[in-house]
Amino acid sequence: MGERIAFGPYLFDMTNSTLLRGDDVVSLGGRAAAVLQTLLEANGEVVAKAQLLDRAWPDTIVEEGNLAVQVATLRKILGTRPDGAEWIGNVARVGYRLVRDAGGATSGIPAVAVLPFANLSGDDQQDYFVDGIVEELIAALSRFRTFAVIARNSSFAFKHRAVDVREVARTLGARYVLEGSVRLAGPRVRVTAQLIDGASGSSLWAENFDGAVGDILDFQDSITEAVIGLIEPQLRRAEIERARRKRPENLDAYDLYLQALPFMQGVRVVQLQDFDRAIELLERAIALDPDFAPALALAAWAHEMRLTRGGSAPPEVDDAAAALQLAARGLAADGNDPNVMLVAGIVRLTISGEHGTGLALIRRAQAANPNSLLIANVSGYAHFFMGDYDGAIASHERFLQLSPGLAETFWSLNGIARSHLAAGRIEEALAWGLRGLEASEGVDFPHCIVAAAYAHLGRIDEAQAQLARAHAIWPDLTISSLLGRTGQPDGRDRVLVEGLRLAGVREL
Template identity: 40%
Template sequence: MAGERVERRLAAVLAADVAGHGRLMGADVEGTLARLKEIRKTLVNTTIAAHRGRIVKTTTDGMLVEFGSLVDAVSCAVGVQREMAENNAGVPQTRRIEFRIGVHVGEIIIDENDIFGDCVNTAVRLQGIAEPGGVCLSDDAYRQVRGKVDIACDDLGPQALKNIAELMRAWRVKLGGESSAGAQAASPAGQGPALALPDKPSIAVLPFQNLSADPEQDYFADGLVEDIITALSRFKSLFVIARNSSFTYKGRAVDIRQVGRELGVRYVLEGSVQKAGSRLRITGQLIDASTGFHLWVERFEGALEEVFELQDKVASSVAGIIDPLLLDAEIKLAADRPTADMSAYNLYLRALPHIRAWAREPIAEAIVLLEQAIERDPQYGPALASLALCHSQNFLSGWGEGAAVESERGRVLARRAREAAPDDPMTVTSAAGALLNLGEDPNLLKRWVDGALARNPSHAFGWLWSGWIRTVSGEPDLAIEHFEMSLRLDPRTMRRAFHLTGMGICHFFQPRFDKAAAVLEASFLELPTYTLTLWFLASCYAQMGRLSEAREFAARHAIGPGGPWLVIGQMFTNPEHRELVLSGLRLATGERA
């Protein structure tokens, strides 16, 4: 009713679910329900009541609880998990009921007996990244409860939570002096969705632990691992998981066997990096993910300026264990040095997190760092290509110093990058992506990316850009294959919406409107602000005859007559494809042809 006052209040929200609920139910429906009911009655509900919590609602596999005190909420979460650990002692792994819990604090909206709002959504998303038997806190919750509850926490760093626009820092509560992931280390086989193994040796390289005294050196450890991934990816005989998926495990104590199932790989490489003064020590261990057996452990030490030689030694040893046919000589031929200037290298590594944020201010910060790197090493291909991508993003988004300036800078830098490092797949692919954003001929860019993928078939980012180039050039079936290959190499990517939108556009062009709408709607749920998704979804609804829905959707997302969507006429080379989407948008916006 108009004028009705919405009730709001500050609260701490606890969200919990049962890890592996589907697996448990599939094995024993009646037994699982009976055990879960008993646990809730005798353990969970009494603990909540003891901490003055209110159970807002329950489902078959979870619950939502409101607390007036954050201290009570966190104490309750820790109490439940510790009691559950005792309760599970002696229970076979396949029958254990384990909860995942997320806690956040903020303003909630009350509607009768239910609660809503960003605070609730955040708690649920934090629960989603918690480990079985673990508790995950938001940064706000951690800062307010620190020193008030007798717990220790691990910093998980910024996390991309589903349907939450900004990265959120999260913390994992340690239970019983060990990481809350202790139960995860012994989690039963089949808990997560398993991917089929490729038909060639497959590997994921997990983030290395930073053992240096300075926590700010995390960026160095992360960059070193990225270079090892790149070095391994150059071998056609290996299937190498992309950095984005590997790094979703950063800061987590995980079961290597589960990692193998979730990423669909046979081998996992993990290790540590310690930088002290001018010396560097890298320790690596290769594990068979199907058995958990350690195949190889070795330590590499040397002067800091020898970092690239040390990386090569790690890559060489791992590749030699996995595939005896790979020779050290082949590795040395493939392993190009990106730069001999460690200062430029550090600047490049520091820029990468800003680039991946794809927002105005971070892009501006990345440009400053990359310009400094290039000033030190004008032939540093990865830095040149990354800078070109930054300027192309400014061009597309209307940021920076104007379209003409940003376009010219992006084009010049992209070509400089390719000239500087013509055999480096990351450099060539990033340069091609920048030029595609700037309207370059896709036929030229196809040759660039095809050459890069021939040198590095495990380059997920290259397959993503190849998919978009094929989409723009009017090859939808091939584009879908390339998007799918990118997702297979990077199954936990945070860029999933960009793959889905590309595939949805390809189905639209076929035309398979029902399939296109389903895929575009899935992308919209992942990233509601992606302009191409909005434009094509509105057009798709119109072409399906769902005109009222198309017009309502267009109006809700400010897609009006004569709007920015007209740029589509310059984006796609196939005239029939252009007309198909434009005619749908004219119908959706009510614009006359």
């Protein structure tokens, strides 16, 4: 039996050019089989018409219309994809592309296409600069494993062409499309980027970025950071909303993973019962796709959080063992996924005590995807756990650098304030804590940080005013309940606790 390539419900045997659906052989003519095999060999990239003609009619000159007939025959045989689009997409005047499943049959991971940006500078010699920005964006987006990125060769087939974004999305099999433009005027440059829903053509997000070119490579890096830092959360939110709209019986592993995400991270304060709900959703996702690494890693993190934050597991569940086992399974399923590395490092730090291995995994995650907001934020708390307060601050500052305007910035603002407080830098802790308060209305912990800082500075009245606001949100606030929530060992929050005692917080 030769090599077989799967797509949708089909298997194509590359040795004998046979198409199977289940156990049934699908009848194909020799030329249609040659066209299909060539498209499959391209692994989702656009294949030029000339190349397809050479494979189906070797050493023969034929009209392009003959190729169109074979493509039409294949489309009729294959039917449509689950989203209603054709398996074989047409890139006008260029060629064809067979859309392969980006995330597997059960995971349903979406694909993103980054189209060539328009050069509005009036100078074709600046195309290299514009294309370089797009290539950096494709490379940076490709570091995320929760969505696929269409290959450069396929998206660049649309360069210098006026196209309907919805048609591009159908052709490339992309759920989202990123397009934009670059305008150079002397030393100044403006980059405009827009994220579009591929099905409806509606804009999900748009932003302008202005700067001075200076060193070209440095500028391309800074634009990449700025765009990725803003676009990744927008993609995540759009996908979460899409999953929420799906009927329960139609949810796949990826949808269930998305539904679990808000219980683990976001703009809201996570409660102990949120971990129970996340674990329930993720267990269903893993049952559908046992090797879906993002779900395995998130489930490991949910068990770790429930354990270290003082939650209660069912009698038959050992959260520590479950977290370690799921993290190991995640690494086995995809050891190159930065988020999987991150969680595997966290559980080794907090549960098994393998501090060296844990930190090494977290640093690998940071190196593998330096533009991930999640990795920047969580690694900050990991450094805090290890008592490396300056390392924690550096990680949280990286989060703020990537996405300064996001609502989620309060996590990093408070992380910086807490780290300064733990290091005994009270004035700095107060300054950052007040910034955190501005970004986190309705959240109790920032009031605790600011109250402790005020108390250490002898400003007891102001400290108690902050405590009153914290108690209004968290009526059961005590030293004991605070330490149960933070889950920090060996007195990492000693300065925080001492300040709260000075302000009058009771022990139990």
